Amino acid sequence: MKHDIRSIFANFNIPGDFVSASPHGNGHINDTYAITCDQGASRLRYIIQRVNHNVFKDAASVMKNTARICRHSRDKLREEGIRDTTRRTLTLVPTNNGADWFVDASGNHWRCFLFIERARSYDIIENTGQAYEAARTFGTFTRLLADLPGERLVEVIPNFHNTRKRYENFQKTLAADSLNRATKVKAEIAFLQQRETDCSVVVDAIAQGKVPERVTHNDTKLNNILLDDYSQQGLCVIDLDTAMPGSALYDFGDMVRSATTPTSEDETDLARVVCRQEYFEALARGYLDALGDTLNTEEKHLLAFSGKLLTLEVGMRFLTDYLAGDTYFKIAHPEHNLERCRNQFALVASIERQLDAMNALVEKLLH
Numbered sequence: 181m182k183h184d185i186r187s188i189f190a191n192f193n194i195p196g197d198f199v200s201a202s203p204h205g206n207g208h209i210n211d212t213y214a215i216t217c218d219q220g221a222s223r224l225r226y227i228i229q230r231v232n233h234n235v236f237k238d239a240a241s242v243m244k245n246t247a248r249i250c251r252h253s254r255d256k257l258r259e260e261g262i263r264d265t266t267r268r269t270l271t272l273v274p275t276n277n278g279a280d281w282f283v284d285a286s287g288n289h290w291r292c293f294l295f296i297e298r299a300r301s302y303d304i305i306e307n308t309g310q311a312y313e314a315a316r317t318f319g320t321f322t323r324l325l326a327d328l329p330g331e332r333l334v335e336v337i338p339n340f341h342n343t344r345k346r347y348e349n350f351q352k353t354l355a356a357d358s359l360n361r362a363t364k365v366k367a368e369i370a371f372l373q374q375r376e377t378d379c380s381v382v383v384d385a386i387a388q389g390k391v392p393e394r395v396t397h398n399d400t401k402l403n404n405i406l407l408d409d410y411s412q413q414g415l416c417v418i419d420l421d422t423a424m425p426g427s428a429l430y431d432f433g434d435m436v437r438s439a440t441t442p443t444s445e446d447e448t449d450l451a452r453v454v455c456r457q458e459y460f461e462a463l464a465r466g467y468l469d470a471l472g473d474t475l476n477t478e479e480k481h482l483l484a485f486s487g488k489l490l491t492l493e494v495g496m497r498f499l500t501d502y503l504a505g506d507t508y509f510k511i512a513h514p515e516h517n518l519e520r521c522r523n524q525f526a527l528v529a530s531i532e533r534q535l536d537a538m539n540a541l542v543e544k545l546l547h
Contacts, residue, residue: 185213188228191282192292193274195219201228205301209235210421214295225295226273230288231281236421239289240281241334246291246420247272247280248333249325249395256324267296267415269324299406299415305439309412310402311462314439317405317414318397318431319470325395326474333395333424340398340422341430343379343493347372350500359505365518368499371525375492382429382482382489390478396426400435428471428479429486435463436487437494441527445494445520453526455534460487461541468545480546484538488531495524 185201196219204214204227211230216223231239253269262268273292275282282290305311339345354362354369362369385391397404397417404419440459443452464483468475498521501508506517531538 183211183213183230185215185228188282188284188290189215189217191275191290192226192228193276193278194226194292196224199223215292225297227293227295229291229293231291231421233287233289236336238334238336242336242421243281243289243291245333245336245423246270248328248330249420249423252328253321253324266294267299269416270294270296270418270420296406296416298409300409301403301406301418303403305402305459308458308462310407311435311439311459312466313407313412313414314400314402314405315432315435315463315466316470317417317466318400318435319467320414321417322394322396322428322431323471323474328395335424337398337422337424340424341426341490341493342383343489343496344383346493346496346500347376347379350496350503353500353503357503359503361503365499365502365521368518368521368525371528372492372496372499375528378485378489378492379496381485382427385478385482386427391427391429391482392476392479393425394428395423396428396431398422398424398426398430398434400431401438428475429482430490432463432467432483433486433488433490435467436460436531437491437524437527439463440487441530443523445523446516447523448519450522450526453523453530455487455527455530457534457537457541460484460534460538464538464542464545468542472546480542483542484535487538488528488535491524491528491531495521495528498524 186198189198194217196217199216199218201213201215204212209232213228215226215228231242233239236242250270250272254265257265257268271294272280273294274280284290302310382391386393399419399422404417405414406416406418408415440455441453447453498517502517502521509517511517
């Protein structure tokens, strides 16, 4: 292992003796370890994690956000009579000094969570039941935080889902065309430019006060929730680093983008890239079951559209990076970002063909 986890472990207020540590999960940003310790002849596990300060420049703000979210979620669950709160939200273990995180001599920010046993995350969605539970769990996350007291959470990645600014950045990159790639992607450029007005819909609605700012997760893939091993019920939202001020439409839209298609972002057979209505229905049902009374009229009206918008945003980011010379996303070959862009735009087109039916379904679920 690249870190001395035993010495990191010693900085947290964990009653027990260190037994072992091993890398945990398949995340690509933070360094995550499962720790086993001996407590009174019982083996208990914890998660110790290093926040990647190259990605999150203000790691202390990430941790402040995380601590506030965890505590308020726990308190709300207890108010609602939920007994197993340590399975329903992440629980930070304090340091020996009572802090929520530890900073080592190299400036690395470390945190420790209780390990949630008998639960796991899934990288690939397997059925509509998982789609429902994912949406219900993410919806519950936002509902619990609807009355988070105190100052606004830190926006750790400013303008993360500001599609208007994303489009402006695309236009600047296209105008520069530093690698003379624009002639190869005329169809993709035209596809995006024809949908320019879509990029302002949610941004303008927020600015006008029609859509409220909420505490949202902003990375609502299935692998960011834990499902119970036995019941398959959604338990807990994990990976809170991107949790910050946002819109419920961003969270729901990214679920539609990532969960309704049977393919990955790297699929090049575009005929397979489709939005499956039965998965959209499961997502909408789960999200509204958890958050329906909290959402306002405009949010409900834009739910189906949000899937199109977030898919367009990701496709736009892939196209922009391709034009810029592949400086942001990791690629496996020179055309990788272009293939991803085409994949996302194919999903946009599939959603557009079904948008009326998707809107009708949301209306049906609301009545």
